[in-house]
Each structure stands twice: as C-alpha cells, then as structure tokens.
Amino acid sequence: MMVEAEAEIPFHFGTGAKLFGLYHPAAAPTKKSVLLCPPFGQDLIRTHRLYRQLAQTLAAAGIAVMRFDYSGSGDSAGSSIDVDWNQCIADTVAAADELRVRSHCETVAAFGARLGANVAMASATHARFADLMLWDPITNAAAHIARLDAMQNALQHDTNRFLKSRPATSVADQWLGFPVSPMLRQQLLDLRVVPPDGPTLLVDSRADESTVWNEHTAPSTKTIKLPRTPWDDPERLELAILSHELIQAIATHMQEAR
Amino acid sequence: MNTERAHRFGRAAHLVGISGIPSAAANDVGVIVLNAGLVHRIGPFRLNVELTRRMNASGYPTLRFDLSTLGDSGASGESLSRVQQVRADVADAMTLLGAQSGCKRFVLIGLCSGAENAHRAATSESAVAGAVFLDGYAYRSTGFKLRYYLPRLINPARLVRSVARRLHKSDKSASQPSFGVVFPPREQVRDEMAGMLERGTKMYFIYSGGASNYFNGRQQFRENYGKLAAHPGVEVERLEETDHTYILAGDRALLLGKIEHWMRQHFPPQSLT
Numbered sequence: 044m045m046v047e048a049e050a051e052i053p054f055h056f057g058t059g060a061k062l063f064g065l066y067h068p069a070a071a072p073t074k075k076s077v078l079l080c081p082p083f084g085q086d087l088i089r090t091h092r093l094y095r096q097l098a099q100t101l102a103a104a105g106i107a108v109m110r111f112d113y114s115g116s117g118d119s120a121g122s123s124i125d126v127d128w129n130q131c132i133a134d135t136v137a138a139a140d141e142l143r144v145r146s147h148c149e150t151v152a153a154f155g156a157r158l159g160a161n162v163a164m165a166s167a168t169h170a171r172f173a174d175l176m177l178w179d180p181i182t183n184a185a186a187h188i189a190r191l192d193a194m195q196n197a198l199q200h201d202t203n204r205f206l207k208s209r210p211a212t213s214v215a216d217q218w219l220g221f222p223v224s225p226m227l228r229q230q231l232l233d234l235r236v237v238p239p240d241g242p243t244l245l246v247d248s249r250a251d252e253s254t255v256w257n258e259h260t261a262p263s264t265k266t267i268k269l270p271r272t273p274w275d276d277p278e279r280l281e282l283a284i285l286s287h288e289l290i291q292a293i294a295t296h297m298q299e300a301r
Numbered sequence: 302m303n304t305e306r307a308h309r310f311g312r313a314a315h316l317v318g319i320s321g322i323p324s325a326a327a328n329d330v331g332v333i334v335l336n337a338g339l340v341h342r343i344g345p346f347r348l349n350v351e352l353t354r355r356m357n358a359s360g361y362p363t364l365r366f367d368l369s370t371l372g373d374s375g376a377s378g379e380s381l382s383r384v385q386q387v388r389a390d391v392a393d394a395m396t397l398l399g400a401q402s403g404c405k406r407f408v409l410i411g412l413c414s415g416a417e418n419a420h421r422a423a424t425s426e427s428a429v430a431g432a433v434f435l436d437g438y439a440y441r442s443t444g445f446k447l448r449y450y451l452p453r454l455i456n457p458a459r460l461v462r463s464v465a466r467r468l469h470k471s472d473k474s475a476s477q478p479s480f481g482v483v484f485p486p487r488e489q490v491r492d493e494m495a496g497m498l499e500r501g502t503k504m505y506f507i508y509s510g511g512a513s514n515y516f517n518g519r520q521q522f523r524e525n526y527g528k529l530a531a532h533p534g535v536e537v538e539r540l541e542e543t544d545h546t547y548i549l550a551g552d553r554a555l556l557l558g559k560i561e562h563w564m565r566q567h568f569p570p571q572s573l574t
Contacts (some may be wrong), residue, residue: 050309051317052315053308053309054307061561088343088346091372092341122345142471198549203466205510206510206513206542213552220347220546
C-alpha cells in the first residue's frame with residue numbers, strides 16, 4: 044500500500060560529520076530498509092532525480108531509505124580529485140550503519156547504478172547487505188575506462204561545446220567534468236567483479252549484449268532486462284537519466300523480498 | 302570537522318540546502334548559489350560545491366540550495382507563479398543564512414536559469430547587495446550580427462563549418478524535448494538593472510563561449526544596455542574559450558578565481574580592511 048511518507052531529512056554523518064546523507068523515513072513502521080549507493084562522476088548528477096524518485100517510492104511503500112554521497116563527491120566533504128575507491132567502500136559501510144540506527148532495521152538491502160553497483164557488491168560483506176539490487180554494474184573496468192577516456196579526449200575538439208579546439212593539457216586527467224587521480228584510475232583498472240553469493244537482482248539495460256555478466260551470475264541472482272539506458276551517449280552527457288521501469292522493478296523486488 | 306551543515310528550511314520546510322560557515326567568518330556578506338537548470342544544488346560538474354567552498358576559504362558564509370521542486374526540494378503548496386516562488390525561496394534562503402552567520406547582505410550567484418532567477422530576486426530584495434550572472438540576459442544586437450556574419454562571409458570554410466554545426470544542432474533539437482526560455486524584453490531588463498544599480502547593487506556579468514549564440518563580444522553589453530555598461534557597479538567579462546557549464550577543471554578554476562577577485566574587490570573581507 045502506498046502512503047505519503049514524511050519529508051526526507053538531510054544530515055551529515057560519519058567521522059567528523061563529513062558525509063552527506065538524506066534519510067527517507069518509511070511511511071509506516073518497517074522491517075525493511077535500502078541504502079542507495081550513488082554512481083560516480085557525471086552519472087551521479089544524471090541519476091540524482093531518479094534516485095530521489097526511487098527513494099520516495101520505496102518510502103511510500105513502507106521501506107526506509109537512505110541516500111548518501113561518497114567522500115569527494117556530491118555534498119560530502121573533500122575534493123573531486125580525492126575520490127578513493129577504498130574510501131567509498133568505507134563510506135558505504137558507515138552509511139549502512141547510519142541507516143540501521145535511523146531506521147531501527149537490522150536488515151539493509153543495497154541498490155546501486157553502474158559503479159555504485161560495484162561499490163555495493165564490494166562492500167556487501169562488511170556492510171552486511173541482505174540483498175543487492177544492481178543496475179548495469181561495470182563488468183569490464185578496462186573497457187569502461189577506455190570509453191571514459193575516449194569521450195574525454197573527444198571533448199578537446201568538440202566544437203558544439205567549445206568555439207575552438209582546446210589544448211590536450213586542458214582535457215587531461217579528467218573524466219567528463221571531474222578530475223581523476225592516477226590512484227583512482229588504477230583502483231578501477233584493478234576492479235574485479237566477484238559474483239555475489241546472496242540474493243541479487245540484476246537490472247540490465249546495457250546496449251552491449253556481449254557482457255560477461257552471465258558468466259558471473261550465481262543461482263541466487265535474478266535478472267531483469269530493461270530498455271537501453273543511454274549512459275555513454277556524449278550528446279546526452281548533461282541530460283537526466285530517468286526510468287519508471289527501473290523504479291517499478293526495484294519497488295516490486297523489495298516488496299516481494301522477505 | 303566539517304564546516305558545512307545540511308538544512309531543511311523555508312516557509313513550508315520544503316527547501317534543502319547546505320550552509321558553509323567559515324570558522325573565522327570575516328564578512329557580513331553571505332553568498333547564495335542558485336540551481337543551474339535542473340541540476341541539483343551541487344551544480345554542473347560540482348561547480349557550486351567548489352564555488353561555495355572557495356568562498357568559505359575567503360571568509361564568506363555561503364548557502365547552496367535547491368529551489369522549490371528542483372533537486373531535493375519539494376513544493377511549498379502555495380498558489381504562486383514561478384517568479385513569486387523563486388523570490389520567496391531566495392528570501393527563505395537569506396533568512397536561513399542570516400540566522401546561521403549573522404549576515405544581513407547577500408550576493409546571489411547563478412548560471413543560466415540561475416542567473417535569471419538571481420535577477421528576479423535581486424530586483425525585489427533590498428538585502429541583495431550584489432549578483433554574479435553567469436550567461437545571464439543579453440540580446441542579439443546589430444553588432445552581434447556583424448561580429449557573427451562578417452568573419453563567415455570573408456572565410457568560406459568557416460561558413461561551411463557554421464552551417465554544418467547548425468544542421469547538427471537542428472537534427473538534435475528535432476529529436477529531443479526543448480526547454481528553451483524566452484528572455485523578458487530588453488527594456489524591462491535594462492530598467493530593472495538601473496533600479497538595482499541605483500540601490501547600490503554590484504553586478505558581475507560573465508559570459509562563456511557557450512553563450513556565443515546570443516553574446517559574442519564584451520561591447521555587446523553596451524549595445525544592449527547603453528550607459529549602464531559604464532556604471533562603476535557593473536563589470537562584464539567574456540570567457541570565450543569556455544563552454545556553458547564549465548566542464549573542464551581548469552575553466553572552473555579560472556571562473557572561481559574571477560568571482561573570488563570580484564568579491565574581494567566589492568565586498569572585502571572585514572578582517573583585511
């Protein structure tokens with residue numbers, strides 16, 4: 044049943060109150076909660092509205108939800124250049140603990156899009172996630188980085204954006220609006236997808252059908268296919284990503300989850 | 302310890318924002334940064350976060366927040382026009398930042414629709430002591446057309462590139478929804494600016510290369526607004542090499558440096574005066 048949820052509560056948490064979070068209380072006392080792990084860089088900005096809509100939908104359905112930003116991203120402390128994969132995992136564990144305290148729910152599921160899905164997987168054990176909902180996780184980090192590099196390099200001569208080509212140095216060491224450190228680049232290159240053991244929902248809206256994800260799915264993984272999401276279309280770089288089908292799929296999954 | 306605080310605030314507790322209060326606040330002028338288009342309060346490529354933190358480091362209290370129905374802010378439930386909503390939201394933001402920091406005067410900063418909203422709020426709020434308009438109002442003048450067409454007539458290769466770019470853009474616009482806005486009449490904007498200047502409001506206009514489809518030279522400001530361009534309260538800059546949303550880190554750093562310099566010039570930190 045859908046009930047109007049209370050307004051979400053913005054706050055800071057974690058060591059030194061450096062992490063930003065938004066807590067969406069459930070519309071009624073609940074035993075279910077979901078942590079929404081954001082994707083990285085421009086994906087975070089493009090999916091902000093969708094994450095909010097998802098959180099509101101779940102809260103109205105009686106599920107407590109928390110959104111948050113990793114260190115160096117969104118409204119959390121730190122510079123974009125300082126984003127560190129290991130810190131993102133530590134932040135996610137801290138966020139899951141914070142959600143348990145606020146919701147009084149010991150059982151926490153996680154949702155993430157793209158690298159947010161990878162963070163959810165990588166932190167699943169320490170954050171004690173009971174269920175993973177993964178939307179287009181990055182299964183081939185090297186290919187993902189190559190795509191980001193290619194899109195970034197194309198910016199140099201993008202005369203729809205700039206009046207004149209820009210020097211190579213001005214586009215270096217960034218991915219689509221965000222500076223990237225050699226450390227983060229290497230951390231992502233080293234990323235290995237380990238198939239989750241526990242209950243997992245994989246929402247697949249990638250264009251690339253040759254994904255190796257199928258080789259990694261465990262028997263406990265349920266897969267849903269959705270229409271293609273234009274993640275890597277340079278002409279849609281600054282357009283929001285919205286998907287009612289995705290929200291519906293996650294809400295249905297959470298309501299069916301024990 | 303984090304110097305930023307998260308807030309739910311406003312007349313209907315419907316707005317969400319982040320204040321940044323420097324530990325040694327050295328200014329009675331607060332800086333409020335508005336949404337750019339539909340991007341939530343962190344700004345395009347986190348521009349608003351970088352901007353507010355840079356201002357904090359210079360001693361200015363700041364607030365970046367989402368206007369009604371944008372980002373994480375909800376609707377106020379009132380029956381107001383969008384302009385009335387924007388003005389009421391900015392008034393709520395000034396009340397909050399004033400309560401947090403003791404500021405009584407404010408500088409509004411906005412990019413694109415944020416510049417339009419800064420203008421709307423600044424026309425009606427005497428507490429607005431300054432505004433930075435990033436790709437704000439401007440109107441194609443005769444000078445604009447000469448600067449645009451003459452080089453293309455002289456250089457056919459440039460003409461071909463220009464046509465190709467236009468065709469590409471019209472292909473795109475045919476397949477995507479349009480959220481274009483219509484500027485108010487130039488005379489209205491000029492009169493409102495004159496009123497603000499009379500009140501002592503300082504104004505900084507920065508036009509990016511991305512705004513070249515309607516602003517292609519600093520002199521256009523004079524072509525648009527006449528003697529207001531020479532007013533000591535007005536400063537105009539064109540950052541020709543940059544794009545509309547400052548996607549490159551170096552361009553953002555350049556922009557932030559310009560704004561910080563202008564702020565120090567017009568609203569010097571008190572501890573340094």
